[in-house]
Amino acid sequence: MKNLRLKAARAGLDMSQQDLADKVGVSRQTINAIEKGDYNPTINLCRAICKALGKTLDELFWEE
Amino acid sequence: MKGRVRFALCLFSAALITLFLYILIHESGHMIVMLSAGATITEFSIFGAHVSRKTAGSDPLVSIWVLLIILFLLVLTIFLSGLNKKEDYDxxxxxxxxxxxxxxxxxxxxxxxxxxxxxxxxxxxxxxxxxxxxxxxxxxxxxxxxxxxxxxxxxxxxxxxxxxxxxxxxxxxxxxxxxxxxxxxxxxxxxxxxxxxxxxxxxxxxxxxxxxxxxxxxxxxxxxxxxxxx
Known part of the structure; x- marks a missing residue:
């Protein structure tokens, strides 16, 4: 399932996938895979992404 | 039951492959030394576990240099791989x-x-x-x-x-x-x-x-x- 909230949060800060990947310490393809729903990140990666985007886990990763 | 059968088959296959690869690498080592000394390989057998050669004027000095180079590269590889212990993959x-x-x-x-x-x-x-x-x-x-x-x-x-x-x-x-x-x-x-x-x-x-x-x-x-x- 696509993670559109992550994509929107990233776009809101005018960050490319590569920018977010560099900030979090993963590859661009990993960020792309998370946004497309092809990969479920571990809790540590989720927390790192939330910290980079200034959002909470619920805001980015909780399924409604 | 299905899981056990699958596990047993995988284990057996892995053992077979390991045995094959071990013999291959071992006999290949013999072959490299023979080739570096100028011999011609006439037979290479895995399950017979032997290598035959036809010597046509060998030069032991050449084989020593080749072995030293291989040893140096091996030690260098081990040393360099030990330096970079941190995983660089996400x-x-x-x-x-x-x-x-x-x-x-x-x-x-x-x-x-x-x-x-x-x-x-x-x-x-x-x-x-x-x-x-x-x-x-x-x-x-x-x-x-x-x-x-x-x-x-x-x-x-x-x-x-x-x-x-x-x-x-x-x-x-x-x-x-x-x-x-x-x-x-x-x-x-x-x-x-x-x-x-x-x-x-x-x-x-x-x-x-x-x-x-x-x-x-x-x-x-x-x-x-x-x-x-x-």
Whole structure:
């Protein structure tokens, strides 16, 4: 399932996938895979992404 | 029950492959020393576990230098790999590399069994040791193709350009050697495909790397364009 909230949060800060990947310490393809729903990140990666985007886990990763 | 049977089969297959690879590497070591001393290999057997040679004037000094060079490269490799203990792959890459290794392993299993069948039934005119070494290539190529496509081959800190340049040089050298040996007839030894066939196999493997990297670049560029449009 696509993670559109992550994509929107990233776009809101005018960050490319590569920018977010560099900030979090993963590859661009990993960020792309998370946004497309092809990969479920571990809790540590989720927390790192939330910290980079200034959002909470619920805001980015909780399924409604 | 199904799980146990599967486990037992995997264990048996792994043991068979390990035994095969162990004998291959061991006898290949003998073969390298013999070749470096100027001997001609007349027979290479895996399950017979022996290598036969025809000595035509050997030079022990040459073999000592070759062994020293191999030893130096081995020690250098171990030393350099020990320096970089930190994992440079992210969690998704490590997962994909695991899948790639699995794919490579099962591909090697298939190609080794095929090589054994070809050798036992004499289906192709190929030297035994060439067939054994060549059977590893499909597994390597499967691993490379999968890991490159899922962007799990090059680590986060690899200098991709430099590595590709090095692969290009090695691939080109192997291609030149293979083509030269076809032209001068040294590819065929005693009516069977000889050691130079492995240069051709190496060249194919490195060409595959470039093809997959290129296809991935095109696919990634397309994804980036779509992302920019959004």
């Amino acid at each position: 969690e998704r890459q490590r997962l994909e590399r695991g899948k790639a290794y699995g794919l490579g392993f099962f591909t090697i299993m298939g190609s080794v069994f095929l090589a054994i069948a070809i050798d036992l039934l004499e289906l192709l005119p190929v030297q035994g040791y060439v067939l054994c070494a060549a059977s590893i290539f499909p597994g390597l190529m499967a691993f490379l193709a999968y890991s490159i496509w899922h962007e799990a081959y090059f680590s986060l800190k690899d200098k991709t350009g430099a590595l590709l340049g090095m692969f290009g040089i090695i691939g080109a050298i192997n291609l030149i050697i293979a083509v030269a040996s076809i032209c001068d007839g040294s590819m065929i030894v005693n009516g069977r495909l000889g050691l130079n066939a492995l240069n051709a196999a190496c060249a194919v493997m490195f060409i595959e790397i470039f093809v997959v990297v290129l296809m991935k670049k095109i696919s990634t560029a397309k994804e980036t364009d779509e992302e920019d449009e959004d």
